[in-house]
Amino acid sequence: MQGNTACAEGALAAGCRFFGGYPITPSTEVAEHMAAKLPKTGGVFIQMEDEIAGIAAVIGASWTGMRAMTATSGPGFSLMMENIGFAVMTETPCVLVNIQRGGPSTGQPTMSAQGDMFQCRFGSHGDYSIIALSPSSVQEMYELTIKSFDLADRFRVPVFLMADEIIGHMRERIEIPPSVPRVERKPLARGVLPFHPDEDLVPGFPQFGMGYGVHVTGLTHDERGYPCTTSPSLHEELVKRLVAKIESARHEIADYRVTNPDAEVVFITYGSPARSVEQVIHDNPSDRVGHLRFRVVWPFPEKTLWEFPNARVFLVPEQNLGQMAREIERHTSVPVISLPKLGGALHTPEELKRAMEAWR
Amino acid sequence: MTYADWLREDRLPHIYCAGCGNGTVINCTLNALDRMGWKKEETIFVSGIGCSSRAPGYIVTDSLHTTHGRALAFATGIKMANPALHVVVFTGDGDLAAIGGNHFIHACRRNIDLTVVCMNNQIYGMTGGQGSPTTPRGALSTTTPYGSQEPAFDLCELASAAGANFVSRWTSYHVKELTRAVHTGFETPGFSFIEALVQCPTNYGRRNKFRNVMDQIEYFKTHGILLQKVKRLREEGKPIPDDAIVLGDFVQRNRAAMGVRR
Amino acid sequence: MRLVIDERRCKGCNLCTMVCPYRIFKPGTKPNARGIVVPELDRPERCANCRLQALYGRTLCGMCQMICPDQAIRWEEEKPGEATKVAIEF
Structure with missing residues (x-):
């Protein structure tokens, strides 16, 4: 498929x-x-x-x-x-x-x-x-x-x-499970203001057509949903909550794969460059090459970098000029080397191997 | 029920300037809505950005106040996802004809079962009186200080040509006719477009020799000319005044429509 | 029924003075507490709606209410026992 x-x-x-x-x-x-x-x-x-x-x-x-x-x-x-x-x-x-x-x-x-x-x-x-x-x-x-x-x-x-x-x-064979569990939207409890957050900072969802009579606006709004654009404290509270509801849950949202956690040279990837790294690991089993692959990129789960306590260097091959490498650099004292590649071609395993050799 | 039951009483008085015609159009729309006997939970108001688009905030139903010019695209999503809902769009001339022009013609083409009430004040009111695509030639605004050089859009002709099922134009002076037109728009399956010319005393009237609100209403009253009369004058070969505001139902037809309640 | 202008909502645009066929609304003279000159009512008992709304069971003219951009005009039920003045015009 x-x-x-x-x-x-x-x-x-x-x-x-x-x-x-x-x-x-x-x-x-x-x-x-x-x-x-x-x-x-x-x-x-x-x-x-x-x-x-x-x-x-x-x-x-x-x-x-x-x-x-x-x-x-x-x-x-x-x-x-x-x-x-x-x-x-x-x-x-x-x-x-x-x-x-x-x-x-x-x-x-x-x-x-x-x-x-x-x-x-x-x-x-x-x-x-x-x-x-x-x-x-x-x-x-x-x-x-x-x-x-x-x-x-x-x-x-x-x-x-x-x-x-x-x-x-790309075409690959995939496995489709017989059924898929589903997380439902949390409905808004009756009598609660439409934008009043619960403990997880996420408000219940007041679906249209159910008689909630909710006003949804892109303007800064209070918990009733009514626009209120001149209050600095209200705006600050709203924006901080919108950020916090995601960022405070980032380690719960985090989804990643770790290979060889005791490695000294570690590749960090997401998307298609991960496939070249897997080839390198496959071809050089004795080298103990580390690999951290993000399945969730944002919000950035910085604690995942601690999975590699012996890391001497993080090599980040990306098909851009080092966007995520910059984010990773922010969170670690280990040297982060960006391996950018533009133009649409994938990093070859040989290129990655050469980059790795420099850090032996 | 009366139209007052559809208002969010705790939100009034609204933000419109004294004498702004938008409030009148809200009255007419709610009156027509009241006549339809629709339920509050089945009715959704959608709007974009601008003076006109603040209107859904004063109405008790579910309402979506969206980004500039995109109200019709949001409304399309709501109506197609749940045809059981009655979707009414409030929009303005800048919102609909300038930034949202593409969405407008495509919504007309698709003939989605929406009712669109355009409060055309011929200017960008909320941002302080800049010229809009419907500012008449020669009219003054903050971005046309020497008089607008651009020909104006005729929104009703545009909607008719693009395929809307019902197209009508009235002004905020013609409240009874406007109410009837909106009512017909609600009843018509498919895209209904009602243009309501409204006075903007603060930003349009003040710069264009309408010293107070009544002057502009008086202008609507004296310059409004029925579509039937225009046709008759044309047949008789008599001239039609340049500054005439053509009023009436431009189109009422039964093209195949999308999103009609099954 | 009694004709009422809601002073909390009226912004003093005077559109009602223009449309009333009985000329019941007159431009006001004094600003109220909010600084708005609310129109005054001249013998509001002449209003057709005041007299006949209950009899016909619907709003009869209602032009002032419809055109009022601020939703400030309405008719209120009079309390029973309240003295009412009836103006008869010939």
């Missing part, structure tokens, strides 16, 4: 019943598969006039209680930024799949990149926090799409599936 198809299948298995999007290479197969399958499951597929409208329709559909998603790539992702901020402010659960391609601008539509890792975290204006996952195989495309929906519903936040073109267009 192809990565993009696996993503669409995962979404359907997770109970996604609304897809609003706009075709863009290399993510089109997600939309095509959803267009074919959604009507048969009682869902709605709508091709909007642009990506801005795509994410807008997804947010609208999400408020009616549906699990909703969209899929795009770099330029479309840039267009969506304003409404992503809206989804964060209004705490709308939704899933965005970004099959990353080479940028900036139109760049390399059919080539792989990981250049949007900072954009998904910081792209919209203002301070906020989101969740981003990064699959490195077709199986994970399926699994992490399902996980995205669960995280989105649990934390009421947009969740990004930051795949790259290689994973999106």
Whole structure:
């Protein structure tokens, strides 16, 4: 199965019943598969006039209680930024799949990149926090799409599936479980103010059409949901809560894979470069090469770096100029070496091996 | 029930300036809504950004106050996801015709079962009186200090051409007709577009020789001309005044629609 | 029924003075506590709605209420036993 198809299948298995999007290479197969399958499951597929409208329709559909998603790539992702901020402010659960391609601008539509890792975290204006996952195989495309929906519903936040073109267009055999457990949205208790957070800092979801009479606005709002834009303390409290509900749960959200925790030379990867590192480990079993692979990239779980107490160096191969390497550097005193590669080609095992040799 | 039961009493008085026509359009819409007998929990108000778009905040139903120009895209998502809901969109001229122009024509083309009430004050009111796509030629605004040089959009012609099922234009002076038009819009399956010209005393009237609110209402009253009369004048080969505001139902048809309640 | 202007909501735009067929609303003269000059009522008992709303069971004219941008005009039930003045016009 192809990565993009696996993503669409995962979404359907997770109970996604609304897809609003706009075709863009290399993510089109997600939309095509959803267009074919959604009507048969009682869902709605709508091709909007642009990506801005795509994410807008997804947010609208999400408020009616549906699990909703969209899929795009770099330029479309840039267009969506304003409404992503809206989804964060209004705490709308939704899933965005970004099959990353080479940028900036139109760049390399059919080539792989990981250049949007900072954009998904910081792209919209203002301070906020989101969740981003990064699959490195077709199986994970399926699994992490399902996980995205669960995280989105649990934390009421947009969740990004930051795949790259290689994973999106790769074909692999995958295992589909007979049934998928599902985390439901916590409904708003009657008599509670619509934006009053529970202990986990996430308010219950006041679904449209259920008589809550809720006002949802992108303006700074109080717990009733009414706009109140002139109170500094209210704004500070709201933004701090929106960030804290994700950041305080980052070690719980964290999802990663560790190989050889006693290693001195450690590769840190996410997405397709992980596959080259696995080849290096496979080819050199005696070298005890460490490998930390993130499946959840944002919020960044810094404690995972402690899994390698003997580490002398962290090598970070990425298909960008060292975006996550910079984040890792912030959290450790161990030297972090970025191994950037642009242009769409994957790091070869030989390149990685050479980088590793320098640190023996 | 009366229209007052649809208002969030604790939120009033609203933020509109004294004499702003938006409040009148809210009255007319709620009156029409009241006549339809829809339930509060089945009705959703959606809006974008601007003066007009603050209106859903004063209405008791579920409401979504979205980003600039995107109200129709959000409303499309809601209506397609749950056709049982009645979705009403409040929007303004800048919101609908400038930044949201693409969403507007595509919503008309899809003919989604929405009712869109556009409060056209011919200016960007909330940001302080900048020229909008519907500012008439020659009118003064903060970004057209020498008079607008650009021809203005005729939103009703645009909606008709793009395929809306019901298109109507009235002003905030013609409250009874506006209420009836909104009511017809609610009843019509498919995309209904009602343009309501409203006075903006603070930012439009003040700069364009309408010294107080009544002057602009008087202008609507004297310059409004029925569509039927325009057609008759055209047939008779008589001239139609340049500054006439054509009022009436432009289109009422039964094109195939999307998102209609099953 | 009695015609009432809600002074907490009225912003003094005087649109009601323009549309009332009986010219019941007159531009006010004195600002109230909020600094707003609320229109005054000139013999409001002449209002068709005051007299006949209960009889017909619906709002009869209602232009002032419809055009009021601030939702400030309404008709209130009079308390039983309250003295009412009836103006009869010929």
